[in-house]
Amino acid sequence: MALGFFSRLKEGLSRSTQKLGGNIAAVFTRRRLDDAALEELEELLIAADLGPAVAGRVIDEFRRTRFGNEVTDEEVRVALSAEVARVLEPVAIPFVPDPALKPHVVLVVGVNGTGKTTTIGKMALQYGRAGVRTILVAGDTFRAAAVEQLQIWGERVGAPVIAGAPNADAAGLAYQAFERARAEGADLLLIDTAGRLHNKGALMEELAKIIRVLRKFDETAPHSVLLVLDATTGQNAIEQVRVFKEMVNISGLIVTKLDGSARGGIVVALAEAFGLPVHAVGVGEKAEDLRPFRAADFARGLVGDSVRLTASQPSADPET
Amino acid sequence: MFDSLSGRMTGVFDRLRTRGALSEADVAEAMREVRLAMLDSDVALPVVKDFINRVRERAIGAEVLESISPGQAVAKIVNDALVEALGGAGAVPLNLNAAAPIPILMVGLQGSGKTTTAGKLGLRLGGRERRRVLLASLDTQRPAAQLQLAQLAQRAGVASLPIVAGQTPVQIAQRAMETGRREGYDIVILDTAGRLSIDEALMEEVRQIRAVTNPAETLLVVDAMTGQDAVNTARAFNEAVGVTGIVMTRMDGDARGGAALSMRHITGAPIKLTGSGEKLDALEDFHPERVAGRILGLGDLAGLVEKASDTLDAEESEKLALKMLRGKFDLDDYAAQIKQINKMGSISGILDMLPGMGQMKSQLAGKDLDTSVLKRHTAIISSMTKSERRTPDIIKASRKKRIAAGSGATVQEVNRLLKQFDDMSTMMKRINKLGAKGLMRQGLGALMPKGMMPQGGPGGGRGPGQRPH
Numbered sequence: 001m002a003l004g005f006f007s008r009l010k011e012g013l014s015r016s017t018q019k020l021g022g023n024i025a026a027v028f029t030r031r032r033l034d035d036a037a038l039e040e041l042e043e044l045l046i047a048a049d050l051g052p053a054v055a056g057r058v059i060d061e062f063r064r065t066r067f068g069n070e071v072t073d074e075e076v077r078v079a080l081s082a083e084v085a086r087v088l089e090p091v092a093i094p095f096v097p098d099p100a101l102k103p104h105v106v107l108v109v110g111v112n113g114t115g116k117t118t119t120i121g122k123m124a125l126q127y128g129r130a131g132v133r134t135i136l137v138a139g140d141t142f143r144a145a146a147v148e149q150l151q152i153w154g155e156r157v158g159a160p161v162i163a164g165a166p167n168a169d170a171a172g173l174a175y176q177a178f179e180r181a182r183a184e185g186a187d188l189l190l191i192d193t194a195g196r197l198h199n200k201g202a203l204m205e206e207l208a209k210i211i212r213v214l215r216k217f218d219e220t221a222p223h224s225v226l227l228v229l230d231a232t233t234g235q236n237a238i239e240q241v242r243v244f245k246e247m248v249n250i251s252g253l254i255v256t257k258l259d260g261s262a263r264g265g266i267v268v269a270l271a272e273a274f275g276l277p278v279h280a281v282g283v284g285e286k287a288e289d290l291r292p293f294r295a296a297d298f299a300r301g302l303v304g305d306s307v308r309l310t311a312s313q314p315s316a317d318p319e320t
Numbered sequence: 321m322f323d324s325l326s327g328r329m330t331g332v333f334d335r336l337r338t339r340g341a342l343s344e345a346d347v348a349e350a351m352r353e354v355r356l357a358m359l360d361s362d363v364a365l366p367v368v369k370d371f372i373n374r375v376r377e378r379a380i381g382a383e384v385l386e387s388i389s390p391g392q393a394v395a396k397i398v399n400d401a402l403v404e405a406l407g408g409a410g411a412v413p414l415n416l417n418a419a420a421p422i423p424i425l426m427v428g429l430q431g432s433g434k435t436t437t438a439g440k441l442g443l444r445l446g447g448r449e450r451r452r453v454l455l456a457s458l459d460t461q462r463p464a465a466q467l468q469l470a471q472l473a474q475r476a477g478v479a480s481l482p483i484v485a486g487q488t489p490v491q492i493a494q495r496a497m498e499t500g501r502r503e504g505y506d507i508v509i510l511d512t513a514g515r516l517s518i519d520e521a522l523m524e525e526v527r528q529i530r531a532v533t534n535p536a537e538t539l540l541v542v543d544a545m546t547g548q549d550a551v552n553t554a555r556a557f558n559e560a561v562g563v564t565g566i567v568m569t570r571m572d573g574d575a576r577g578g579a580a581l582s583m584r585h586i587t588g589a590p591i592k593l594t595g596s597g598e599k600l601d602a603l604e605d606f607h608p609e610r611v612a613g614r615i616l617g618l619g620d621l622a623g624l625v626e627k628a629s630d631t632l633d634a635e636e637s638e639k640l641a642l643k644m645l646r647g648k649f650d651l652d653d654y655a656a657q658i659k660q661i662n663k664m665g666s667i668s669g670i671l672d673m674l675p676g677m678g679q680m681k682s683q684l685a686g687k688d689l690d691t692s693v694l695k696r697h698t699a700i701i702s703s704m705t706k707s708e709r710r711t712p713d714i715i716k717a718s719r720k721k722r723i724a725a726g727s728g729a730t731v732q733e734v735n736r737l738l739k740q741f742d743d744m745s746t747m748m749k750r751i752n753k754l755g756a757k758g759l760m761r762q763g764l765g766a767l768m769p770k771g772m773m774p775q776g777g778p779g780g781g782r783g784p785g786q787r788p789h
Contacts, residue, residue, distance in 0.1 A: 144475070234548060235547065260429065
């Protein structure tokens, strides 16, 4: 999996890259870094969904160190990439199931349509291949055909899927599944949940209930609560993460749909605001397209291709 | 984050309003704030720039500078321009002027809500408008997507195209249209797989679907939480299939929905519908003037007033208001007020519409703000004696115990209710002090004592606001 990771992520990010990279080139090819230039650069960052705060800070840094200088697009790319990577580095923490837990219980949460079920399917396949005994729980008992969707994934990847009746109580189902996974000595229990908007108190309380019920069986559960976030989401992602964190104490993020034209700059703003681990990114519809999140790669991908050619930029990815 | 911005916006317009004369610098400063407000609301950058330029031109025109209160004039220009950019006042209906069966094509990114919207549309057209509707899912990508639409069709009480494994989306589309003709359906709703705007193969596929079905409406379904990418999506889909209308989904979230503005700007197609909930009837016509306020964080007073006048008993309200002003508001009145609020729907929905309530709203975010709390309050109050309701001060420990037992609540809940009532009385007194003018100037947010906010943290974790239905 290590081999070619960079190029695959790159492939997925290439659109965003070309767009942002191209813009920077247009603005900064041999140009004096004056107020107008800085403003344009700030706008480019905002347009990448980095968020006004992060964009503003990067610009302040540029103003402090490079104001008035003749800069090339190359220098801008390198500096921007370094700045983005610096923010992301502390949160690039892969998800590693603890084999001692038997099972490591993972609750997967998020607003509607972010890709929770697909992400679980991908995770099941990857861990299944690595010999991790995985059981899936179809905890979205609300949406039409959500159970069937997960069951098809289960068949594809050869993982058992525990499901209840439509509109069954998700907490009870999770409890049963936990019992069974423990009895069968499974390594990993992935619990899917119905999508819910973070501003719906009653639905958020339902999530909290799943956790309370799981804890009746084992006080340490769930061992991870993963929030699946759509990369096309704008500034509202901050509110999303804040509320989910407060209500169900999320332990990490998975960012999906990074292969589209969305630039996923919101990840940078989130890293700065919350410092939550970003475990993985989704860069395609294939099961292999769920990849560990790596700060330097992401930053370089976001900023532009030519950065890769810069000799002074050491590879931060030991596996490539 | 939005609240500070919303406050800032209100501040800017307020400052402008109080000015007699307006310099170009004043306008520029106001425009800077508007620009930030829009960017923070996820309006796409090119759209923001264009918008600001247009507003600036109008704002420094003669008519503004010569008007009696130029600040007001600028605020009005911004608001009007926003409404205009969103498609002007009034909703645009679906175009169903075509020979039956009328094809409606749903397109969009993955997870934007196409299938749910297709189900909602089925319910609306099949139920309210009594058309014969056939739903067909062309989504062969996502597992169980076709089954999902079939289940939604069943719930909506309309027909769905039988699933035939192994057919391509184009084949399914053809079969749907044939079935529609043969079996005399009025409308055929074609739900497609989610696709990325940069996926050439899939965009070509949707082009072919469009070619074989020739839809009367091609609806682009967009998540209201979408960020700056909205521009790319809108452009790509519009170029590929020619979007005729936009559906904004998840309007019940707390995103400001700036994407709405970008969509309209890029495609030129009107926003026709909005989705605001998971229930099948949560599909509404789009009102530009209301979303305009939401984008700038200025609230939707018009909507609130309309909603209030629709649902509230005017006489009753007036009586309550009078009592409030006289400081004679008791628990009976509070119960009456709860009844009225209940009729208006959720509190958070109401807060959304109020200007200057951003701060409070954020403190309430994530808490259960639906009316189940009020139901509890009603129950507790109805377990009190008349004299207790009139003079809550006499309610001490043993009365509290009795009331709690009588209403199936805990003493803590009774305490909380009393505390809240007390805070409310304090608020009334402040209103009296400020007077109507002060209230308008400072916004309702200024009134809220800290105690009115639900307490966060572990202590408040089991508060009445945390109760599931």
